[in-house]
Amino acid sequence: MRSSFPPLSCLLAFEAAARRNSFSAAAGELHLTPSAVSHQIAKLEQLLEVRLFERSVRGIALTDTGKEYMSRVSLALDAISAATDNVRKGVRNALYVHAAPSFASLWLMPRLADFAQAHPGIGLSLSSSTVHSDFSSGQVDIEIRYGVPNWPHLHVQPVFEERIQPLASPAYIEQQGIETPADLLRVPLIQSVVNVVQWADWFRSRKLDFSPGQFAYRFDRTSMALDAAVQGLGVALDSSSVAAGHLHHGRLKKVFDDRWCIKVQAHFLVCPKRHLQRSEVANFIEWIHEHARDPESAAIADSSR
Numbered sequence: 001m002r003s004s005f006p007p008l009s010c011l012l013a014f015e016a017a018a019r020r021n022s023f024s025a026a027a028g029e030l031h032l033t034p035s036a037v038s039h040q041i042a043k044l045e046q047l048l049e050v051r052l053f054e055r056s057v058r059g060i061a062l063t064d065t066g067k068e069y070m071s072r073v074s075l076a077l078d079a080i081s082a083a084t085d086n087v088r089k090g091v092r093n094a095l096y097v098h099a100a101p102s103f104a105s106l107w108l109m110p111r112l113a114d115f116a117q118a119h120p121g122i123g124l125s126l127s128s129s130t131v132h133s134d135f136s137s138g139q140v141d142i143e144i145r146y147g148v149p150n151w152p153h154l155h156v157q158p159v160f161e162e163r164i165q166p167l168a169s170p171a172y173i174e175q176q177g178i179e180t181p182a183d184l185l186r187v188p189l190i191q192s193v194v195n196v197v198q199w200a201d202w203f204r205s206r207k208l209d210f211s212p213g214q215f216a217y218r219f220d221r222t223s224m225a226l227d228a229a230v231q232g233l234g235v236a237l238d239s240s241s242v243a244a245g246h247l248h249h250g251r252l253k254k255v256f257d258d259r260w261c262i263k264v265q266a267h268f269l270v271c272p273k274r275h276l277q278r279s280e281v282a283n284f285i286e287w288i289h290e291h292a293r294d295p296e297s298a299a300i301a302d303s304s305r
Contacts, residue, residue, distance in 0.1 A: 006047050011073055013040035014052060018062055018070040075137035094123045095280040096139060100146040102222035103267055104128035106242050107295070108144070115287055122280050130194075135272050142271040142281050148196060155273045157285075158265040160292035162239040164197040165261035167246075170253045172232045178255055181206040188216030188234035192225040196266045199237050205262055226252065239266070241295035 016026035017037060027034040045052050052066035062070060099108055104126060115124065133140040135154070149156050166184060176187050185208065189199055203210035216234040219225045226243050229236035230251045240261070246252040269288065275281050291297070 006044055007040075010040045010044035010047070011077070013037045014044055015070065015073050015077055017041060017053070017060065018066065019074070021060065023060060072134075072137065075134060075139050079137055079139040093121050093280050094125065095284060096125045096141045097127075097144070097284065098133045098140045098142075099126065099128050099144040100267065101128045101130065102226075102242060103144055103146060105223055106226070106245060110245055111291055114291075115284070118287060119280075119283055122283065124284075135275075141275055141278065142269060142284060145268050145270050146194070146196075146266055148266075149268050151270055153272075154270050155276060157269050159267040159269060159288060160241060160295040161263055161265055162241045162267070162295070163258055163261035163263055164195070164202070164237060164239055165258070166202070166235050166237055166255035167226065167240065167243055167252045168229050168235040168255055169232050170250065172229075172235070173253060173255055175232075178235075181208060181256070181260065184235060184255075185210070185214070187214075189214045190225050190228050190234040190236040191215045191218045192222050192236065192238060193218055193220050195222070195238065197237065197262050197264055202237055202262060206260065244296045247296065 012030060013026060013032070013036075016029050017023050020026050020029065023034045023037045023041075026032075027037045030037065041052065048069075050065050051063055052069060053060045054063055105128070108126070112124070112126075115122075127140075132145060132151075133143045135143075144159065145151070168178070176183070178184065178187065181203070184203075191199060199215075200210050200212070217225075217228050219228065222238055222242055225236045226238060226246055228234065230246060235255060236252075240247060240254060240258075243252055247254070269285055271281060276285075
């Protein structure tokens, strides 16, 4: 028995009031009176022995504690809602995957039809954002994170080794007459600010001095940086694995051969160790690794968006 679990009616009243920023609006949504909503929230505050809202003649506002509690309660209620929908729709063997946005749209999505064919009994739900999942909410089974791995108490394994290298449209490479690494010092460069490998790192590997003033555009998404390169706005430095769709369809081209790339492991499968016991998670990991053997494979669907 979960002795510390508050009454669900209190949690629903709190979540609705916090989301709508109004006791009256929450009351209308829950088909209660504002007085009943206020009573439920007061009861919750009494149980928690904290104040969740500041009340004034101008209205209500979450306290810092209330904001933190709302972020957790909202995730938990979303998980309950999703589980309930699955039961109603007869969905079994559900798998909830969260992924870094550009990886999800450019690498994972074009391959999902193969996953559906290989595992027709698994109902996969995919979400994406740069915010890491809170596995304690029970909403996500496995996540594909980007960055430097420093996630203690979680199972972490790399997806694949990536080649980070200059990428541009074929027409742009020809128009600019790019033949050597030094030629990049005279053309506009596109920066993806979240990348684990930056232009300064690549030029250093070629023993060339680099001035950050060359950036024509800066983006916080790999997908946008690659789209800018497709449009001929400059040269992007990014993963040829994530850009596989663009490369296959001729929208982008490797400026140089693979000898002049920087190899990294930057995308990771992450989940609590106990999740590995679920067959759906194990099947997804096995499927990912099958495709990761050749991450730049041309045998994928069109990844244009």
